[in-house]
Amino acid sequence: MDPNQMKKNFSFVLLSFLALFCASCSDVDNDIASRENQNTANAITKTVVTLNNGDQREYIVYIPSTYDETNESPLLFQLHGSSGDGEKYYTISGWNELAEIHNLIVVYPTSYSYDLKLNGCGNDLVTKWNNYNLPKEVCPSEVLRDDTSFFNQIIDELVDEYSIDTSRIYMAGFSNGSGMTSRLAVELSDRIAAIGGLAGFFPEDTIYAPKRILPVHIMLGTTDEKIASRTIFNDTIPMSFQQLFLDPTLRGITQTYVKTFDLNPNYTVTDSTEHTLTATFQGNSGSPEHLMKFTLWKDLGHFFPNPDDRPGAADVLWEFFEFYDN
Structure with a gap:
């Protein structure tokens, strides 16, 4: 396809027809088209391919x-974690x-793939958002993409x-994608109403300058093995902010948010449930x-919860987002 044509604002095709053009992705596309029918008959799912x-x-x-095209809908993005993609979320x-x-329009983008030091340079590529942590994770040969663009x-x-x-554009994310929502809260805050994410953060003890x-x-799960292992708690983070902030890493991460968003470091415990502490x-x-909420999820590992019997991460984030506009 001509690159100039690919740049046009809407390139592109209903998934039910995408298989005609992309044999390598036909199985994935057919799965999405099938799920479309399982949701609501009049709902539409599209895959858009664009040149950036x-x-x-x-x-x-x-x-x-x-x-309804005669009424404006909020727009929400869900950003996947490392090695994930839009299809998964x-x-x-x-x-x-x-x-x-x-009445939300929801977007599930897929990040670029990189060669990571953790896997040994020259091995499999891994999808990653270019959040503020990524530069120290990629191999020297990699060129980072401008995901804010x-x-x-x-x-x-x-x-x-x-x-x-x-005025109602929201960014939600998980893990590496959650860290990317924080970067967008700095670099794209003039277009975003609010951001939220689970298990991914700013680097500790840093200050950024948001546009707005x-x-x-x-949010953080108390049994998130990827994060707890970096703390003094080893495997289980306590359901207590007083104890949590004894850890230098978690305290440093929180201080980045406090300083970046000009927050009072003295917090109050609010909105707690049987499964969460905020x-x-x-x-x-x-x-x-002008506020930040920090929610602990009891006994939650490194995944994005969507249980049948109680609110999941998306529910909690939307309950937060819906009150704010830009």
């Missing part, structure tokens, strides 16, 4: 059956069900195609929209 800074990039869009996150209830482009393409409330200070919700940090401006 010379790279072919992809994202999945879920348009709910409630979509289309399947497991629970956002499509919330899209039907709240990619998200900016996705927003532009979807705003051209659909009736979207541009926006509401933030970070600390709320108010902003120094005193504005009710």
